[in-house]
Amino acid sequence: xxxVAFIRENKEIVLxxxxxxxxKNAEELVDKTxxxxxxxxxxxxxxxxxxxxxxxxxxxxxxxxxxxETQKADILKKKTVQLKDKSKDxxxxxxxxxxxxxELLYLIPNIPNEIVPxxxxxxxxxxxxxxxxxxxxxxxxxxxxELAKKYDIIDFxxxxxxxxxxxxxxxxxxxxxxxxxxNYFLDKNTAAGYDEVQVPHLVNEASGFGxxxxxxxxxxxxxxxxDNLYLIPTAEVPVTNIFRDVILKExxxxxxxxxxxxxxxxxxxxxxxxxxGLNRLHQFDKVEIVRxxxxxxxxxxxxxxVNHVKSILQxxxxxxxxxxxxxxxxxxxxxxxxxxEVFSTAQDRWLEISSVSNFENFQAxxxxxxxxxxxxxxxxxxxxxxxSLALPRVLAxxxxxxQTPEGIKIPKVLVPYCGFDLIN
RNA sequence: GGAGAAAUGGCAGAGUGGUCGAAUGCGGCAGUCUUGAAAACUGUUGAGGGUCACACCUCCGGGGGUUCGAAUCCCUCUUUCUCCGCCA
Numbered sequence: 230x231x232x233v234a235f236i237r238e239n240k241e242i243v244l245x246x247x248x249x250x251x252x253k254n255a256e257e258l259v260d261k262t263x264x265x266x267x268x269x270x271x272x273x274x275x276x277x278x279x280x281x282x283x284x285x286x287x288x289x290x291x292x293x294x295x296x297x298e299t300q301k302a303d304i305l306k307k308k309t310v311q312l313k314d315k316s317k318d319x320x321x322x323x324x325x326x327x328x329x330x331x332e333l334l335y336l337i338p339n340i341p342n343e344i345v346p347x348x349x350x351x352x353x354x355x356x357x358x359x360x361x362x363x364x365x366x367x368x369x370x371x372x373x374x375e376l377a378k379k380y381d382i383i384d385f386x387x388x389x390x391x392x393x394x395x396x397x398x399x400x401x402x403x404x405x406x407x408x409x410x411x412n413y414f415l416d417k418n419t420a421a422g423y424d425e426v427q428v429p430h431l432v433n434e435a436s437g438f439g440x441x442x443x444x445x446x447x448x449x450x451x452x453x454x455x456d457n458l459y460l461i462p463t464a465e466v467p468v469t470n471i472f473r474d475v476i477l478k479e480x481x482x483x484x485x486x487x488x489x490x491x492x493x494x495x496x497x498x499x500x501x502x503x504x505x506g507l508n509r510l511h512q513f514d515k516v517e518i519v520r521x522x523x524x525x526x527x528x529x530x531x532x533x534x535v536n537h538v539k540s541i542l543q544x545x546x547x548x549x550x551x552x553x554x555x556x557x558x559x560x561x562x563x564x565x566x567x568x569x570e571v572f573s574t575a576q577d578r579w580l581e582i583s584s585v586s587n588f589e590n591f592q593a594x595x596x597x598x599x600x601x602x603x604x605x606x607x608x609x610x611x612x613x614x615x616x617s618l619a620l621p622r623v624l625a626x627x628x629x630x631x632q633t634p635e636g637i638k639i640p641k642v643l644v645p646y647c648g649f650d651l652i653n
Numbered sequence: 654g655g656a657g658a659a660a661u662g663g664c665a666g667a668g669u670g671g672u673c674g675a676a677u678g679c680g681g682c683a684g685u686c687u688u689g690a691a692a693a694c695u696g697u698u699g700a701g702g703g704u705c706a707c708a709c710c711u712c713c714g715g716g717g718g719u720u721c722g723a724a725u726c727c728c729u730c731u732u733u734c735u736c737c738g739c740c741a
Contacts, residue, residue: 273702277710284710287722291671294721302721309721476663476700597701605682607700 230334230441230595232609233266246340249556251349258336265330272326276319283312335444339591341556342528342565348555354568355555360539361548363572364630372575373625374506376632377403380652385506395496395504395511402652406639407514409646410620411489414516414541418617421537423487423518428467430490431458436470439596441562451493460493464517465614469592472521476607477600483530484521487617489514507621508580514620520613521598524590527611528565531587534615535567538583541618544642547626548572550579564589569618571626580622585615 236243240259247255286309293302346355377383382403388396399407419425437443437459442450451460461467468488477484492515496504507513518537522530535551542549554566563586570579590609593599599607631638636653644650 270703273710277703280711281709283721288672290721294671306721313721605698 230591231337231339232590232594233262233330233334236337237263237266243337243340247338249341249345249347250338250559251557252338258333262330262333262337265326265333269323269326269330272319272323276316276323279312279316279319283309283316286312338561339564339588341559341563342587344553345559345565346553346555349557350555351558353555354552354558357551357553357567358539359548359550360543361546361572363548364574366574366629366632367634369634370575370629370632372506373573373628376628376637377506380637382406382652383507393511395509397507397510402647402649405647405649406624406643406652407620409643410618410623411514411516413643413646414618415487415489417541417544418487418516418518418537421485423485426468426471426486426488428464428471428488428490430461430467430493432461432466432470433458436466436473439470439473440466440592441595442466445561448497449495451495461490462494463492463515463616464488464490465519468517468519469521469596469612469614472598472610472612473596475598477521477598477610479523479600479602482521482523482600482610483526486519487516488519489516491515492619507625510621515616516618516620518615518617522611522613523600524608524611527587527589527613530611530613531565531567531585534585534613534617538569538585538615538617542569542571545623545627545640547623547630548574549582560584560586562586562588562591564591569616571622573622573626573629575629575632576625580626582622582626583616583618586613588612588614 231243236259240263243259244255247259286305290302290305290309293299293305346353348354371379374383374385377385380402382400384398384400385394387398388394391398415425431453434443434457437450442459442462446462450462453459459466467490468486471486472484491512493512494510496509496511518534520527520530520534539551549569549571552568552570554563554568559566566584566586568581569583569585571582572578573580589611592612593609596612598610598612600610602608627640628637631640636651639647639650639652
């Protein structure tokens, strides 16, 4: 969430940013927020004055008791009782106002970076880079869900039986290829300086709020009501929350973490051909990279993350492109996002396999993730994350693009991880 | 799951109803001394709100209560430790 002080002092910038997101009724919301903040501070000031008086009286009473002047003390007691009633009311209205303000702040998305293109939908995203040769496949080439069946490496029906749609079972070489990809990605990430961590796959409510999945994406997460825990939709949640309520020293930057986790998404409302096979799942594997950065360095860090993901796709020899998301297609919490898409030759379309974002201090504000700056003051850090990489669509692209009449040729870099170079 | 103990500032650790945002030690930072460093000495050192700046307010695991007044008493939740039970 944005800082109230920032909104108060930069209303025009905020409105301009929201306009880029095609955000409806922006000015009304911003004005309401600023008003709520002003009211909150007014109440706070009034309450503070009352408490100050009450504190002073209590001290006086203490002294009077000590010196034995109990009658005088009793008179003061009566006064404080009155004050207490009033301050109780004020405390309540302060709480209400603070909650109201909080609710309003939760509704305001992050301000897009200058270079975010205008636009309303995915069609308006800007292709900033493209690389890799799109292979010409033999005429009997198949989409990955057919290949999965043909070689018996992924069983969607079996997953249906055990859990439901969107929970595939990987078998044999398919399962091993999954494991190979995970290890390969983790090795690449750690070689690039990201510390590997293993984190919980369930998180509490505070963590959900910390990274912004709550309250706005409540319905997208699986929720265990009994213990009030959420299955993570991405490793971003537990990994970034490592730094919730943390004040870093300036020399601790940069913080670079990588984690493999399964990801769980309800994907309520998805349907159609675009969710076939591995295209959209309720459970999938992903290796994530997360960085905590000094504000001065976060965009440099974003570039380096983009280059890192590039290098992986180059090694895998996959045709891919990089999109700079437009205002209308960007996530709620992001200031700048680059999506990576792999071309799926048999489906003749691009599949999103990675999303790399700078959240600036939007998440940090909720997380209370700060650092001591050179003046010794606490300042919000910047958070970034990206997939490096999400498995299912990499696998889909790989199966489709690497198919030959003899079978699926495994990219060279993966062979040491799999122990085989052909699926047939 | 049962029984007991505990949770205080970066860390250790005092504080059981009144000038306590909190002794003391360590650590950190700044200075003195030194060619430099160490040692020693001196000072400084939590977070948030608020203010032009002060003042002032809130916070001693979370929430609630008693009281004129709570780190301190009561209730509750969470977490940690010890013992027992169960167990990959």
